[in-house]
Amino acid sequence: MTDRPDYRSFYDRFDATTLSDALHGDLATAVNACVECCDRHVGQNRVALNWESASGKSATRTFEDFKAKSAQVANLLAASGVQPGDRVAGLLPRVPELVALILGVWRAGAVYQPLFTAFGPKAIEHRLGTSQARVVVTDAANRSKLNDLADPPVIMCMGGHGGDIDFTAGVEAQRDSFPPAMRTGDDPFLMMFTSGTTGPPKGMKIPLRALTGFDAYMRFGLDVQPDDVYWNIADPGWAYGLFYAVTGPLLMGHQTTFYDGPFNVESTAANVQKLGVTNFTGAPTAYRMIIAAGPEAAKPMAEHLRVASSAGEPLNPEVMRWFKQHVGCDLFDQYGQTECGMVLANHHGLRHAVRPGSAGFPMPGFRLEVVDDQGNPVPRGTQGILAIHRPDSPLFFFDGYLGVEGQGWTGDYYLTGDTVEQNEDGTISFVGRSDDVITSAGYRIGPFDVESCLLEHDAVAESAVVGKPDKERGEIVKAFVILQPGHQGDEALAEDLKQHVRNRLGKHAFPREIAFPASLPKTPSGKIQRFILRKE
Secondary structure, three states: OOOOOEHHHHHHHOOOHHHHHOOOOEOOOEEOHHHHHOHHHOOOOOEEEEEEOOOOOEEEEEHHHHHHHHHHHHHHHHHOOOOOOOEEEEEOOOOHHHHHHHHHHHHOOOEEEEOOOOOOHHHHHHHHHHHOOOEEEEOOOOHHHHOOOOOOOEEEEOOOOOOOEEHHHHHHOOOOOOOOOOEOOOOEEEEEEOOOOOOOOOEEEEEOOHHHHHHHHHHHHOOOOOOOOEEEOOOOOOHHHHHHHHHHHHHOOOOEEEEOOOOOHHHHHHHHHHHOOOEEEEOHHHHHHHHHHOHHHHHHHHOOOOEEEEOOOOOOHHHHHHHHHHOOOEEEEEEEEOOOEEEEEOOOOOEOOOOOOOOOEEOOOOOEEEEOOOOOEOOOOOEEEEEEEHHHOOOOOOOOOOOOOOOOOEOOEEEEEEEEEEOOOOOEEEEEEOOOOEEEOOEEEOHHHHHHHHHOOOOEEEEEEEEEEEOOOEEEEEEEEEEOOOOOOOHHHHHHHHHHHHHHOOOOOOOOEEEOOOOOOEOOOOOEOHHHHOOO
């Protein structure tokens, strides 16, 4: 698109108050997330949700539908004792009732807490106990995970279950009007937990002022246009799905898409074709699976997609190249965290050169720097920690983890814990989590570089790289490789892969050990858990 604004000039003159002014409410005095994401878009009978079920069912919901349903949900919650500021958890799959629940929680001025449906009882109990949720809403398929809670909240179940409140019948019995409880921009509307890639998950409150940052990413990072059919395949049980598959598009008055089945290439391509999806986003794992399925399987996507985006883990340049060649649209890498939302991107909505292997440039509204452990900026081309300069980042909303709010800053910086390197053109390339970077014989080696190099080999479908203690070198590079069908994980292939990395990346960085496991340990959101691999 030639009419996209130039990144640099736009970034330099960006005024975050423009986004705040676009809200219906006032962040300083009175705002409600349900009004922003639903009520103000009522009047034109616009579709808010396209829902596709793995069983073959389909449905649409308008903003009018959700305004009425969210009021019924809010009335049910209020009748159960929920007050503004209380936490209400949802343990539901991607069904229309989930959106109604989220909007109803917000209408009541309460705080929505997502629970991923793949969580086991222990993970759920930790999150509910930490958040002190007053109510949890679930369905029959997930109800048993709540059986042994030591101090259970009020449990509502779709369709009813034993002594629980029947969420479905309870909602239907309520009035379809409820005056939205107004809050301020500093009040929370979401309760989130980190994904636990490096340790136990930590809780945090997301304040209402984060809405402006969500809006910025939808516009500048993803370039969601009025005529787009938008589908973010991330699960709303996690930040990327809740922020940008639910909140972001509805905030814009735009439709979103839910598919309630597990990810596979065939169903994804079929839904893209059926709905005419033009703007698509997901995690690198999904794109690697599309590549493994081959160009023919991706052909339906090539007929419709205008842009595609990736977040959650670094995107290998080979994946971007393949997608451009066989699907015909740009696939851009973007970076963010639960704590701060998306802050670094190759922007579909802004014009700039794209450096393969980098996560792009800072999002408008954020000043990013690369610093050392003490918060001192390091020269370009030097590895350091990605940091957000809080005073000069008006869209930054993270206040700290539960129990230690306002603590943990290094001077004016929030340190993300991710090791990066700023290139001469100003782009920032991801190296790895700070505790994932490998130091071998004095060299600092980023696992992402080695993993990207391995992925270029025809035999490799997926890889993860860690440092293994070594008396002589401090650490050596060890790779765990998942093979494409038809390849055998033997010594000959291991040697071939070592030579491939040695020739492409350098003899200091090649994996001296290679294992061929059946699978890689991942969080429920699909991120590789390298700390587990380091124990093997």
